[in-house]
Amino acid sequence: MIKILIVDDEKPICDLIDINLTDAGYCCKAVQDGLEAIDLIEREPFDLILLDVMLPGANGYDIMEYIYPLKIPVIFITAKHEVKDRVKGLKLGADDYLVKPFEVVELVARVEVVLRRYNKAQRLLSAGDIVVDIEARKVTRGGRPVVLTNKEYGLLVLFIRNKNIALFRERLYEMVWGDEYFADSRTLDLHVQRLRKKMGWEDNLVAVYKIGYRLEIED
Incomplete structure (x- = not known):
């Protein structure tokens, strides 16, 4: 470790x-x-x-x-x-x-x-039954592979690395899209909805009022 x-x-x-x-x-x-x-x-x-x-x-x-x-x-x-x-x-x-x-x-x-x-980055990240192999860029859920888009993968890694922390919409957009966030954009919400479904996180990936999203999970 x-x-x-x-x-x-x-x-x-x-x-x-x-x-x-x-x-x-x-x-x-x-x-x-x-x-x-x-x-x-x-x-x-x-x-x-x-x-x-x-x-x-x-x-x-x-x-x-x-x-x-x-x-x-x-x-x-x-x-x-x-x-x-x-x-x-x-x-x-x-x-x-x-x-x-x-x-x-x-x-x-x-x-x-x-x-x-320095070639010291963690190879594996996990949250519940979700495992992310950073080097191979592969995601499994309960041992089965999950196919994600590049943006969904970027969000997944951010949420797992910041478990139980409320992440601002602006920061998520900046970190994953590399662009300025516009308040009327639904892009982030749509990607989060798809990520919830693919990860089985309907009750875990929650919206935080006037802030953004938080992954609520215990390992």
Whole structure:
């Protein structure tokens, strides 16, 4: 299983990231101190590190200089939003830079992109009796293959990676269609209806009033 270290001095943020990445199928550990993070990195192997900049003990830039020779991919997650801060983080070797506040769905997507770049992405995703083989791009339900369109597949992966999280319509449209969302469009709703039927999720893939959709499921 992919192991991710979360380093942020705000425990609520650590907990938020931990819960959602765990739901997405990752194994997470979290610390709120820079020196504690370095000690943990020395003791345990990690596939990815999510790193804040402003930390007690040692700041994120100092930790990045320590991590860089270890070749562990890093995503900075910080409130420091100025271009010079992003440039500094990237020049130190970070693979991505996400500014707070952020949407969970975007974080999960960026984690997947970085892991895929290092050939560490998860091969299998699951939700109930649904299994998605990411490498083969195959979907099974109860062991039987399911044929999906490209857009249905994209929605399926997003919902499984963000189980029990309300996803905004605008974000779903942007992530799957790669285009601006128009309020009067029925395209997303039609694709969700078809996905519900194919996955047997009539009671699981629910509409969230004035927000979008949420996959309610327990493994």
